Amino acid sequence: MTISRINIGPVHPSTHGVLRLVADIDGDTVVGVEPHIGFLHRGVEKLVENRMYMQCPPYFEKLDYVAPMSYDEIYVAAVEQALGVELSERAAYSRTILLELQRIASHLLWLGTMSNDLGQFFGMFMWAFRDRDRVLRLLEEVSGARMFYVNMRLGGLVRDFQPGFDERALEVLGYVERRVKEYERFIEKNPVFIERMKNVGVLTKDMAIELGVTGPVLRGSGVDYDVRKDNPYYVYGKLNFKTQVRSECDCLSRYKVRVMEIRESIRLVREALRIMPEGSAVGMPTRLIIPAAKNRIVGVSREMPRGECFVYMVADPQRPYRLSIRAPSFANLAALGEMAKGCKTSDxxxxxxSLDLVMGDVDR
Amino acid sequence: MSTGDFVLAAMQISAGASGMAAALSYALTVLLLIVAFDYAFGWAERKVIAKIQARHGPTYVGRFGLLQNLADIIKLLSKEHAVPQKASSALFTLVMPLMLGLSIFLVLLVPFSPDLLGPDLGMGALVVFVLLSFMPLMAFVGGISSGNKFSSIGAQRSALMLMAYELPAMVVLASVGALAGSYGFLDIINAQALTNWFAFTMPLGFVVFFVAMLAELERPPFDMREADSELVAGWLTDVSAPYFGLALFVDYTRMFLGSLVMAILFLGGWAGPVLPPIAWLLLKAFAISFAIIIVRATTARMKLDRLLRLGWVALLPLAILNLIITFMIFMR
Amino acid sequence: MKIDREDLLGKMGEKKKEGFSYLVKITAVDYDKHIEVIYFLRDMARSKDDSIEVEIAPSDAWVPTVTQIYRSADWYEREMAEMFGIEIKNRNARRLLLEKWNGKPSPLRKNFGWGEPYERE
Structure with a gap:
């Protein structure tokens, strides 16, 4: 019995960026995995201490480059809380819609990369990217940029939705819904996919809580916790949706949670579009001189596509004094060593x- | 060892052929066929997969991107052949040409039409099949000799996979031999006549053989040897451009061989109306290759242990069942 | 709630028994005069959040590890040790997490100046 140590990454097709894994393998069985991170560490937490409040959103967007809108939003929300800025009703609705659209885009990308990791030769990858692009085009229409939007301002957005956004959004949602149904059939009727995901990477409910995983990984382990439901922000309290929980605790249940979340997000956006009130969603200009902060210490918690993000900010009048980010991917990656113990190399x-890592999010 | 040596070897074997010139011209024709098929297949694979993935595939070089592969060949061959420091140089350099030689030699053993025949060994199918299973072993040597850990994992997988598919395929081959009364390619083709394809007489055996052949050719979903999302490039991780090109050529030649063998064993070989026999055979071989491409584009990769289980729990019993059915119905 | 670092382990154990079984994050803030280490806890079943703050002196910056109570504290503690130069007592994982930075001053301390480049160890 010989244990060989292999080094996976930081440049490797399946590490989704610059993650390095040091894996001890005994034959085809993984004995232990240790993630080495930090290759994409940009020190955002320190950088923002030296920037004016509204100079920071671009930094935040680059943390999670798959779902930039959600990081944009969580930062602006933290600043809003610190300064005591109120949102108009329409602004709250439009932010909810944008966040959910971003979640759909992010989960679609995950679907593609996941099936690629399972060895499906780029088919699902290309399809998912194509469909994600339809969603991105919607976000582009709203913000003017395809990937890094910088679309949030204190008290609202940069600009309101264009006239006719509703119809275009509904059309895209219908398209994505049809597609997702097709993909589900494609994956769930294929025994190879099922075999690769079922009973792989089992993380029991207790272990999930103990290891502090979040988001779809946590819900895939049977823990019913979704910030949108349990600690609602914006208009999530008014909208009608279900938290997706699966209790099989394996990769397949994580996959199902994410696919069901796409469905749920489509429902959410449809409902929000229907009952969105008239008014203005435009926020304050960027170059606003900000008086003394109202709350010195704020904590904001958001359900991002990858899991719960928590921003803890100590506010100074013009800039953050200290800002700490609890990144969802960081929390999920920390559990990898435990999940991978004893699995096969392919698993x-x-x-x-299935963890849906974004290395920018892990390293910050 | 160069191709020439193998041509010589082929000539020695083909004692029945009418002399040196005939043997040489046969070898050259087949070589041409191999190159043509590999080229066409490389192009078709790119185009078909691109279409499935909502892409265009190559479009720029030549009409429909037909010359793209030529450009790639030139690129691959004009690069430096680098041997990693940790590799055992001689083995590492030798393995790929050996694999190339073996794969071409095996195609030489397959008859293409009544006029284009290699040496009839009387048990051609058996010989081809036995020699074909040398390929994973050579890949094993190549992977181990490169000194890269990903390569050696890929190589080990390649060798382990042998256990899963070899036996079922052999059992199915036995039932084919039983039906035809011989393991010679010619006898098998003649036994199927025009429409009496073995794919119809024993569909179960055909399916088992197709799956086993996918594994034999190490095509997805059984490409654990390369597993690009896991092992970077598996046994080819440390191989430099010219050898990578050779490896592709070997893989495509094996595909050609596998498709030909399947077409002969199950689809009646060159038998068919109107078109000349060789066109029928190539058409059938291409149809099988097309199926292999479609499988590649649409399914995930299996795990090694699952393949072994599939081989022993599903394929082997089915193959034996197929053998029994064949004996009961057709042998009487 | 603010507590002394000597009481930290006891208090954390109590909290966990109360149902706060999920550790959200451990972070620190450098307030020049003192450093505040904050433990964010959550009760998943009742969706209740809580936090425990520990004040320590910058010259005597250490906290006991809580990994034996919350396993997920591992990476957060290592990150904090690296970024704030806070020593984590009673644990043996010496490997740093993000930048392999154990030079002085620690990057997220307030005396880490802007402008002049620092040598990485």
Missing amino acids: LFAILG
Whole structure:
């Protein structure tokens, strides 16, 4: 019995960026995995201490480059809380819609990369990217940029939705819904996909809580916790949706949670579009001189596509004094070592894929 | 060892052929066929997969991107052949040409039409099949000799996979031999006549053989040897451009061989109306290759242990069942 | 709630028994005069959040590890040790997490100046 140590990454097709894994393998069985991170560490937490409040959103967007809108939003929300800025009703609705659209885009990308990790030769990858692009085009229409939007301002957005946004959004949602149904059939009727995900990377409910995983990974382990439901922000309290929980605790249940979340997000956006009030969603200009902060210490918690993000900010009058980010991918990656213990080499990559890591988010 | 040596070897074997010139011209024709098929297949694979993935595939070089592969060949061959420091140089350099030689030699053993025949060994199918299973072993040597850990994992997988598919395929081959009364390619083709394809007489065996052949050719979903999302490039991780090109050529030649063998064993070989026999055979081989491409584009990769289980729990019993049915119905 | 670092382990154990079984994050803030280490806890079943703050002196910056109570504290503690130069007592994982930075001053301390480049160890 010989244990060989292999080095996976930081440049490797399946590490989704610059993650390095040091894996001890005994034959085809993984004995232990240790993630080495920090290759994409940009020190955002320190950088923002030296920037004016509204100079920071671009930094935040680059943390999670798959779902930039949600990081944009969580930062602006933290600043809003610190300064005591109120949102108009329409602004709250439009932010909810944008966040959910971003979640759909992010989950679609995950679907593509996950099936690629499972060895499906780029088919699902290309399809998912194509469909994600339809969603991105909607976000582009709203913000003017395809990927890094910088679309949030204190008290609202940069600009209101264009006239006719509703119809275009509904059309895209219908398209995505049809597609997702097709993808579900494609994956769930294929025994190879099921075999690769079922009973792989089992993380029991207790372990999930103990290891502090979040988001779809946590819900895939049977823990019913979704910030949108349990600690609602914006208009999530008014909208009608279900938290997706699966209790099989394996990669397949994580996959199902995410696919069901796409469905749920589509429902959410449709409902929000229907009952969105008239008014203005435009926020304050960027170059606003900000008087003394109202709350010195704020904590904001948001359900991002990858899990719960928590921003803790100590506010100074013009800039953050200290800002700490609890990144969802960071929390999920920390559990990898435990999940991968004893699995086969191929399973390691299935598990890694099912965590939906974004290295920018892990390293910050 | 160069191709020439193998041509010589082929000539020695083909004692029945009418002399040196005939043997040489046969070898050259087949070589041409191999190159043509590999080229066409490389292009078709790119185009078909691109279409499935809502892409265009190559479009720029030549009409419909037909010359793209030529450009790639030139690129691959004009690069430096680098041997990693940790590799055992001689083995590492030798393995790929050996694999190339073996794969071409095996195609030489397959008959293409009544006029284009290699040496009839009387048990051609058996010989081809046995020699074909040398390929994973050579890949094993190549992967281990490169000194890269990903390569050696890929190589080990390649060798382990042998256990899963070899036996079922052999059992199915036995039932084919039983039906035809011989393991010679010619006898098998003649036994199927025009429409009496073995794919119809024993569909179960055909399916088992197709799956086993996918594994034999190490095509997805059984490409654990390369597993690009896991092992970077598996046994080819440390191989430099010219050898990578050779490896592709070997893979495509194996595909050609596998498709030909399947077409002969199950789809009646060159038998068919109107078109010349060789066109029928190539058409059938291409149809099988097309199926292999479609499988590649639409399914995920299996795990090694699952393949072994599939081989022993599903394929082997089915193959034996197929053998029993064949004996009961057709042998009487 | 603010507590002394000597009481930290006891208090954390109590909290966990109360149902706060999920550790959200451990972070620190450098207030020049003192450093505040904050433990964010959550009760998943009742969706209740709580936090425990520990004040320590910058010259004597250490906290006991809580990994034996909350396993997920591992990475957060290592990150904090690296970024704030806070020593985590009673644990043996010496490997740093993000930048392999154990030079002085620690990057997220307030005396880490802007402008002049620092040598990485």
